[in-house]
Amino acid sequence: xxxxxxxxxxxxxxxxxxxxxxVQGCIPPGCRHRKEVEPIMRIRTVLGDLPGQEMGFTDTHxxxxxxxxxxxxxxxxxxxxxxKSTQELKLFRQSGGCTIVEGTPPDYGRAHPRALCDMSRxxxxxxxxxxxxxxxxxHSEEWAGWAVERTAEQFIRExxxxxxxxxxxxxxxxxxxxxxxxxxxxxKGLRAAARAQKATSxxxxxxxxx
Numbered sequence: 567x568x569x570x571x572x573x574x575x576x577x578x579x580x581x582x583x584x585x586x587x588x589v590q591g592c593i594p595p596g597c598r599h600r601k602e603v604e605p606i607m608r609i610r611t612v613l614g615d616l617p618g619q620e621m622g623f624t625d626t627h628x629x630x631x632x633x634x635x636x637x638x639x640x641x642x643x644x645x646x647x648x649x650k651s652t653q654e655l656k657l658f659r660q661s662g663g664c665t666i667v668e669g670t671p672p673d674y675g676r677a678h679p680r681a682l683c684d685m686s687r688x689x690x691x692x693x694x695x696x697x698x699x700x701x702x703x704x705h706s707e708e709w710a711g712w713a714v715e716r717t718a719e720q721f722i723r724e725x726x727x728x729x730x731x732x733x734x735x736x737x738x739x740x741x742x743x744x745x746x747x748x749x750x751x752x753x754k755g756l757r758a759a760a761r762a763q764k765a766t767s768x769x770x771x772x773x774x775x776x
Contacts, residue, residue, distance in 0.1 A: 571588065576625075578657065583732050589661075590758075594635075596686075608738070609621055609665070609692070609694060609737060610680045610682070610694065610725075610735055610737035611665075611691050611692045611693055611694055611695075612679060612683045612686055612694075612695050612734050612735075612737075613683055613684065613686055613687070613692070613693075620664070620692070621664060621665045621692065622663075622665060623662050623663050623664050623665075624663075624664065624665040624666070624667070625658070625663060625665070625666045625667065626640025626667050627644075627667055627669050627771070627773075628666045628667065628668060628669065629645055629668065629669060629732060630643060630651040630652075630655065630668055630670075630677070630682075630685060630693070630734035630764055631645055631646065631648060631651055631668075631670065631675070631676070631677035631681065631682075631685075632645050632646075632674050632675040632676070632677075632695055633646045633675035634671045634674065634675045634676075634704070635704055636752070637705065638703070638704060642673070646675075647692075648677065648681055648684075648733060649770065650664065650687065651685065652684075652685045652688050652689055655685060655686075655688075655689035655691045656688075656689045656690070656691075658691060659690045659691050661690055664691065664692060664774045665691065665692040665693075665694065666692070666693055666694070667696075667737075667738060668682065668693050668694060668696060669694050669696050669740050669771065669773070670696060670740075671696050671697060671698040671699050671700055671708065671740045671742075672697070672698075672699075672729075672730075673699055673700050673704045673705055674682060674700040674704055674742075676695070676696065676729075678730060679695065679728070679729045679730055679732045679734035680732060680734065682695055682734070683734060684696065685720075687716070687755060694737035694738060695729065695734070695735075695736045695737060695738075696736055696737075696738050696739070696740035696771075697720070697721045697724035697725060697729065697736040697739055697740070697762075698721065698738075698739045698740035698741050698742075698755070698770075698771075699717075699740070699741060699742065699752075699755040700740075700742045701742050701743070701744060701752065701757075702744070702749040702751040702752050703774065705751055706711070710751055712754075713754075714754050714757045714758050714761070715758075715761075717754060717755060717758035718757075718759075718761040718762050718765075719757040720758075721739055721759060721761075721764045722757060722761075722765050722766060724736045725737075725739070725762065725766045725768050726766060736768075737768065737769075738769040738770070738771055739759045739762055739768055739770040740765060740767070740771050741755060741756055741759050741770060741771065741772050741773065742772075742773045742774070742775060743756070743772065743773075743774055744774075745774055
């Protein structure tokens with residue numbers, strides 16, 4: 567499942583870590599944009615903020631849990647076994663992995679924040695959780711009725727205060743748009759994400775499912 571990360575790192579001239587080896591996060595020596603990139607000062611994980619240099623070997627887009635809404639008929643990509651996901655996280659850690667960016671927003675069935683914390687503690691892997699939205703067909707009727715302003719407020723709340731009524735904060739904004747068109751609900755989400763990003767300076771990730 568981490569093949570795409572390996573390919574990306576090879577293209578950037580990274581050395582793939584040996585099993586069990588800890589690798590400090592850094593900008594590749596041969597990167598032509600080295601002088602243009604500033605180091606990440608802090609990352610926000612479900613267990614709290616950490617110095618950027620502690621990210622280590624990072625999988626920048628992964629899903630460890632996604633319990634899809636009941637109205638979604640195709641559940642092929644559903645991941646609903648926390649025990650098995652935790653086992654995979656342990657294997658990732660044993661292989662030299664340190665951090666994953668969990669790209670599941672609330673409407674795609676994000677795990678309860680406390681469950682993400684438990685998985686992080688048990689596996690030893692830093693987990694960065696996501697606020698944001700997935701494709702329009704996953705949106706609830708309530709969410710579909712929200713204006714841009716209210717949607718942005720929700721994203722900001724999860725980034726600054728906490729997710730799902732907890733004090734566990736998201737570390738990025740995840741956005742997904744349809745492959746061949748932009749649905750009005752997705753456009754609303756993008757506008758809200760832009761406002762939340764401007765207010766919080768948190769990373770915004772776009773995805774176009776294929």
